Amino acid sequence: MSFTTAQADGILGIAIFMSTLSFIGSSIIIASYFAFPNLRKFSFRLVVHMAVADWFSCIAYFMANPTDGSAACTFQGLLEQGCQLSSIIWTTIISLTLWMAVVKREEVHTHMRTFLIVGYVLPALTCILPLSTKSFVNTGAWCWIDGETTIGQVWRFLLFYLPLWGGVAFNGYTYYVVIQSMKNMFETQGTEVPAKYRALINRLKLYPLILCFCWFWATVNRFQNAVAPDHPQFWLFLLQVTFSHMNGLLNAIAYGLNPSVRDAWVDKLDEYPKLSRLARLLEHKDGSGNSGEGDVEEEGETAKMTDDDTAL
Template sequence: MAAAVAVAGVLTAHDRRILTAVNVGASSLSFVGSGFIVLCYVLFKELRKFSFKLVFYLALSDMLCSLFSIVGDPSKGFFCYAEGYSTHFFCVASFLWTTTIAFTLHRTVVKHKTDVEDLEAMFHLYVWGTSLVMTVIRSFGNDHRHLSSWCWTQTGRTGKAIHLVTFYMPLWGAILYNGYTYFQVIRMLNNATRMAVGMSDRAYQLDARPDMKALNRWGYYPLILIGSWTFGTINRIHDFIEPGHKILWLSFLDVGTAALMGLFNSIAYGLNSSVRRAICERLDLFWPEKLRRWLPNNLKYRNQQQESELVLLRIDEQR
């Protein structure tokens, strides 16, 4: 991942090999997790709604970010540059896609707008355009003569400052935006539920239960980015203030948590009830009866009455 490319410093060759192994291992898990979501979107036509299409773009960005992080080779200039530019581009795209999901939820649930599908072109321009601009700007501050054991090593204070501006500033901007947006969505739904309870509207309360279950997941979405990049942010700031003085344990946490972002996103955003239901339906069709008996009943039937946990984006139903 992008965080792994800037922690070489004074670490020994042995330390760098360990960091490389951690990065490759964690990135491989993210690649598998995000690749699974991409595969589900391609195979299952019922998932190709606008709400899950945004999750698909998020998973695709995570998958490509993880892929280039794995294949980068500092001993070969081309592959090293490919890793440096591509991981930065797709990692930035990843957390920008999370802001489009948050925006869509907020616009649908809080603003009661049904035009979010018309904004898809703007979403693409915003995500890919911003990612490209940030990647190009960062390249100005990179010294390609000092690749060392890591790709895109930042050797000067100017390069490190540009790295903070082009990656970590939009990252924490996305975190703050997602947190604020989900707070508003959750607050509105909680208020609606309390009103239903006060009015003793039993039918409304039963209808709202699936929506309220989704709140437990939405509240944790901003924490994915925080958990993935807190150690990386601390490490970058420390390296900027005290260049040449690396903290080994902080570098391990930096590389490991950042490389797992794709896996975390695939679990939180991708493995919702619609995906689980689609998988269970295929299992019911193709698995022998003897094997289906071993599946828990709640796994087979729990989600048959629910839509996606993002289905509060009731776009299809409103059109």
């Protein structure tokens, strides 16, 4: 890369700042799981696994800018590749389980071992190929797969960007089918879709958009790098790090910080009156003035009408 030291430091500074926000969001999701036993249901466990992947992705950027060829540089590249891909895969697992539960009426919790293998082992295996060709190098502001060699470009697109946009397409289609299934369920009963399900439908539409929002500029930047590897664009790198490093934060907000989680923390903060008053001011209320049911319960009810342990 031909960036100046000031430019590289600026890119890294933004990456660390945005990663810090994502780290906090992911940490809240993980802490919620351990702090509140009532949240430890199948659907929320999937969200926690995604948060763990996001959490370690942030750790990679906290390592700053290791020296090219060092063990720290290779380790950072491994963390970025494995954990960022793991996060993407967990979003597809979440959409898949919702489709299986709502559309196919399957017992999805029986597939947890398979999900763990796909969510963690598969991303780890994708690190072997670039590692075997010594393609984890310093790319300017941090270490990842080399963008200045042909084999490095192949690994970048084959092992990350192809799965990324495949996941976007899969998630978009899956949520579309789920949403249509939910609407049809009420239409066949001759009733309107209840307000809480309309709210849930609106949230489902956002999930695939998060990946698009966060990774669009990174993808554009990678194509530019592939076409003109000797002429990187500083402004594209700024857009990439600003948006892609929001992924963990937006995942935490969209998938994990539902009313059930917020209610649990508000109740916990009752032990601290001043914090509790502030939390209740921020607490989301539905139209009736009561706290809305969490997405976990709503989606589970859509799938089985009885128990949220089978779907998101």
